[in-house]
Amino acid sequence: MATNISKPGRVGTGGARRSEWRSIANFTLHGLGFVGSTLLMTWGxxxxxxxxxxxxSFDGFIHQLNNLTSRYVVADAARTGAFLNMFAIAHMILSAAIITFRRDRILPERKSEGERHHG
Structure with missing residues (x-):
């Protein structure tokens, strides 16, 4: 039975493709993690x-949510649309502020030249 054993330090086309897919997966997962954590911070x-x-206080918090939902439920389409627009704009502003504060974490850290050959 033949096995495909690559020698250390030798990178063939299969190894290069695997490395590309690893880089793409790493970048994608890092980007999704950044977007997800920014979204959670905005909701926070x-x-x-x-x-x-x-x-x-928890009681005051629930009272404020009840006040908001009771007004939202009885609102007509124009007021509901205005609320959704206001919420979307507030969400974009908060997200932009959080992204600005976290701008050094947008891209994954690059490995130094010595770490690349060992990984």
Whole structure:
């Protein structure tokens, strides 16, 4: 039975393709992690906003959410649309601010030349 054993230090076309796919997968996973963590931080800021409106108590927080939902449910289409636009703009502004503060983490860290040959 023949086995395909590559020698250390020798990179064939299969190894180069595998390395490319690893790099693409690493970059994609890092990007998805960055977007996901930014989204969670933005939602956390909305949570903190309603918590602050409620006087930093759980009862006040729930009261503020109840107030918001009761007004949203009875609103007509124009008011609902205006609310959704306001929410989207606030979400974009908060996301842009968080991305600005985290801009050094957008791209994955590059390995130094010595680390590339060992990995």
């Amino acid at each position: 800021l909305f949570f903190l906003f309603f918590l602050a409106l409620g006087g930093f």
